[in-house]
Amino acid sequence: MSTDLTDRLKAVPGVESVEERTGALWAEGPRLDVTAMAEAMAALGLRLASVTATLLAAQGETTVIYHYVDERSVINVRTRTRNGRLDSLAPTVRAAAWAEREIHDLYAVDFAGHPDPAPLLRPEGFEPGMLREAMCTPATAGKAPASPLARR
């Protein structure tokens, strides 16, 4: 990864650290200005590939990771919701539109300013955040798979 890219990531308001591991760049910014981040990434010519939400608890805040790609490497920028909200990137980044709608449906994160916050995956009759509680329930799977065929 280029040191120039690392330096430019560190200059984004709210980014506290940038490190390289598991073959990618990871920027951490709990109080990240996501709009400024999106502008910086656009200026660098990076493509938004995906957005991941991971839950801290069934209630409360959510970690959101923006995954950017420069076609030869992946740049991940992690932040955290504030009162369950983040600014929407969708008004300027089309690739964020469906990703944010999905995260709202499954994890009830509000993306302020989303131009079309209609349900994407959520069926009628379900409230936003339909996977939150189930995601936070501890897995009960055993160490080994149930099938003896899978233990070979």
Add this chain to the structure above:
Amino acid sequence: MPYTFPLGPYHPALEEPFKVKVRCTGEVIESATVEVGFSFRGIELLAQKRTWVEVITLIERVCGICSNTHAMTFCMAAERIAGIEIPKRAAHIRTIIAELERLHSHLLWAGIGAEDIGFHSLFMEVFTLRERVMDTLEAISGNRVNYGMNRIGGVQRDIPDPAAHLPALDALEKGLAEVVVPAFTRNPTALARTRGVGRLSREQAVEWGVVGPVARASGLAIDVRADQPYLSYAELGFRSVVREEGDVQARIVVRALEMLESVRLVREALLSLPPGPLTAVEGLPEIPEGEATIRTEAPRGEAFYYVASEGGATPARVKIRTPSFVNIPAVEPMLIGQPLADLSIIQASVDPCISCTDR
């Protein structure tokens, strides 16, 4: 007077349930809205409740067409976290299965595309060829849909007699070069229904963030196999196919020529299959705490996985971003200004996989 026309969620033109709602004046489409979510199964949630080994079987069910891509990409993410380097023979076998999967996926699309423009005889030709690919996949893996070839650290099955599959590749190459490619690129019926139809400009392709053959047909030279080579692609060499026109015809040409490149890759990999073990890990894998992102080039474009481990028996998070998730929204700009009669082939031209998109 403007009217609204819904295509789907259940319609003969669609392989799987999704909905394209268009607003027309006369025969011309003025605006379009795509709706998905009819096949949502919560696979990412289920992946947190299964062991690392069980998740491979689960993840393979994300898609019935690019099933191998998902199992393979998940295994690659787990290997990245655990620092496992798979043996060269396993990398070659994964490459062979991935390219055979691309062949059957592109041929499936070509058949459906032919049917969508009313070219039934071409559909029959294409599906006859596709059977050669399915037979090869079945001969190697024992399965036609979910191949069960991947394990964390390598592959489950060997290809003990690589030369046995070469005649099928020869027949496939001949059929592609003599029938499929000329039919789609020179036949007046196919050209009339696809040339200049459903354009997505290079600027729009960048704006909508499309990937795979849809991006390459709009002039974007992006392909994970070339840009961030994995498995055996760097060793085998790889030629990406790019077209500038951005129409349905360009998407067809990109897929058609990619199939010839896939045949070459499979042949090269079979002929140069290195000796050695099939897996770097015996028994159940131990995945330590960590996280990784992995990109692979699925038949429809970049598949993106984020996988996190807390060192336990199950993954802590598995995020799946399929290529169709970013390609399907781009149907909207492709449709504007187009005749309603072309709606079917334009939506089909992105090769939408709804099962993948909804997960």
